[in-house]
Amino acid sequence: MMTLTLHSRHRLIWLTGPGLLLLVFLLLGVARPAQADEGGARPDLACRLCHVDTTQSLTFPSGERLSAQIPLAALDQSAHGLAAAEPLVCTACHTPANNYRIPHAPLTAVNARSYATILSANCTRCHNPPHLSSHPDADSDEPVICTDCHSAHEVQTAAAWESGSGVETCLQCHDTAQRPLLEGVIQAGLFTHTSQDNDYCLACHGQPGLTKTFPDGETISLTIDAAAFHDSVHGVGNEWEALACSDCHGDYAFPHAPTTAASRRDFALEMYTACSHCHEDKYELTLDSVHGAGLAEGDKDAAVCTDCHGAHDTPVPNVPRARISHTCQKCHSEIYDEYAQSVHGEALLEESNEDVPTCIECHGVHNIGDPTTNLFRIRSPELCANCHANVDLMSKYDISTDVFDTYVADFHGTTVTLFDHTDPNAETNKAVCYDCHGVHKILAPDDPNAGIKNNLLATCQQCHPDARANFPDAWTSHFEPSLEHNPFVYLVNLFYTILIPGVVGFFVFLVGTDIYRRLRHRLASPPQSES
Template identity: 30%
Template sequence: MRPGSLLLPVLGLFLLTAPSLRAQSNTECLECHGDTTLTTETPTGQQRSLFIDKKIFAGSVHGDMDCIDCHADIQELPHEEKLQKVQCGTCHEDEQAALDVGVHGKALREHSPDAPTCAQCHGTHDILPADSSGSRVSKAHQAETCGSCHANPEIVARNNIPIKNPVALYEKSIHGRLVAGGNMQAAICSDCHGAHDIRPATDPKAPIFKLNVPLTCSKCHEKEYKDYSISVHATSLAAGAADAPVCTNCHGEHDILRPENPQAPTSGIHVATEVCSPCHASQRLAQKYGFSTQRVKAYRDSYHGLALRGGKVAVANCGSCHGVHDILPSSDPRSSINPANLTRTCGKCHPNATANFSKGKVHLVEGEKETEIVKYIRSIYIGLIIVVIGFMFFHNLIDFIAKVKQTRIERYHASK
């Protein structure tokens, strides 16, 4: 026999028998982890199951992988009781990089006990594709997954999260109701906040940063974004007016409702008081941007405002005249309140409106110059009030004097 002829068989036998070098198969792992009674004790003294369902794992996205692909520190069986944390970023580099720049990645680096791990959001041995209906991060289940932390009052309080119960608000919103009804095109948490690179609203790179909100909403609401982008609000915001409203200032955030819903701030009965007035009746904003704070009051005191306050729903509100997303100044020829367009605007409610119908001022504020015709009508109206009330007073006075005289005469005759 030649020297070295036994080298390969011996080396092969060594590799097969050396526990520190032998790869472990899933079958070997499941000899223990296939036991439904296998548990371990957590640091808090609770029992945690170590059972892995072979069928569920096989149907997961990692079903064709070996256990040691993730649990890379296992070198022999039985393995150490405490294993290293699985490093998902080894395979998912882009997702890990995105996570690192977000609020969750920061919390993980700071060793916050509330920081969510990959497993808390995606699962462990049962991970499914995000577009699978059974996935924890799917359209149908993502709000519930996020709510495991964001609906926990203790976690919210410990981490000073500004929105106390966003999941409950979302579930009542139009987006939440649509998803619950099976419409998987409606927005979920990650559509607005992002997935792995979730940033605070104060971060200029966050999709929910004020300047980015219109673009974020445009992913679904393209037409509304197009209209908004030409409006006085959008152009003011682009010019540096940080107080100019974006989508969430008017519609809300997690609790967005359809405008047809009477509880919505953008509904006809609330839009003037809950949406427009916080800005247009603000003394601070009026002084800063040079507009009158009396516009809202003038509307409330007008026929339309009084009718609305009296309970009439089918009456003109701010949006009826100024538009909704495409609000423009009256000097803009495209504006619905441009003098050339007023007849058409009024005609939406008043079909027989003529050019004369729309000549009078709508938001007439005390101290502003009136048109001649309005001044003339006002003078006649005040004169009529004085004459009518004066005549009534004079008539009642004469009647009172006559009755007093009659009473005295009757008493005089009765005494004789």
């Protein structure tokens, strides 16, 4: 039995009566618009007559064969078929139309893949811009083209994709993926949205058990707690502007580009600079801080933004206020333990007293200075004065606000003040607040372990090793003398407060009366003549 080639069949059609009728339909088809008419004859009827029922195929130079038969019923029910609101005709995709006259122009594609790639480029004639996809694009070595997912003639509707019916298509390539994961990606809008939102990313990164292993053997979890993220300062439903994953993770193409970080810490150091996109002023402050200086010197353990604020579950940093100290505890655990036992720490952590200082009141927030410098030591009394010289704050707890003034008035404070005005970076051994009261473990004055009261002599002997038992008596403490505090000094001060003005006033009175007497006598006596 003789087998006709596609070309010979075309010649046979032209030699018969039906061929003339087909020519008429074809000429009408190429001369009509690409979109089908409503209620009229389809301009692609000629295409359908040939391709609806044929065993013919096309052979590419590569040897691959492509069937010329089209599943017409599936095409009509597709997103582009008769069931669509705006059905398309064949030449809407197969362009230019003149190439598809009979006989068709020879194929230029070398294989079936290049043929599909050429035709897929026509999709952008209607779908422009195309939806954002994380698949490799047409410029890639192995691009994923439109028809790979959407098919050529059985094109599913967007509603079908969103319903999850396209998962089987995905599994043709992603054969190791879990079906729920793919359904999540589709539901998030991989094929229907014009941009990738958080739900798109969380469709994968919300799955449990996702990890990444770095070259040094460390692993990091890639699973993101969606609820924790949305409850954070960067999530939805708060007073701040919500962020998208792509605001921090700029390169979100899939498959993701391999990371260059050798360790988990290196990865954190690569990522934290993303914070500067929104928080530039805070970021600039960190560069001059003790943490930024350490990082610049190669200390990878120096704290960066995410060490204090977190990466995805970023809470409000000072709510509750105790969170501030707990944040610093991550690196400074020993200092935190001392602070927790101090009068300040106990009030904050056990009593939830928000008036007491936390780490940042003394050390700063982003511009944390080096506490070991002479400048920090010289100016540390001013830090204490921020609270202890505050009349409104101290009156709530019946604490004297004279501490700073009395300190500045004594030898220690006067010398420190002089250094602060002349050379604040100069070294001095004169006592500042924390030399007597402690740095982080500041105890209440009535605590038996405090460095004052009964232990004052030992405290003084840290600087004055030859001090004797009566040495502390020379110090009148931070209270202004009164009948309650230092009554003897108070009475002496009171005595001289009265005596000195009284004596001065008495002598002023004597001098004044004497001047008055002399003037009156001189004015009352007539001048005597020389005789």
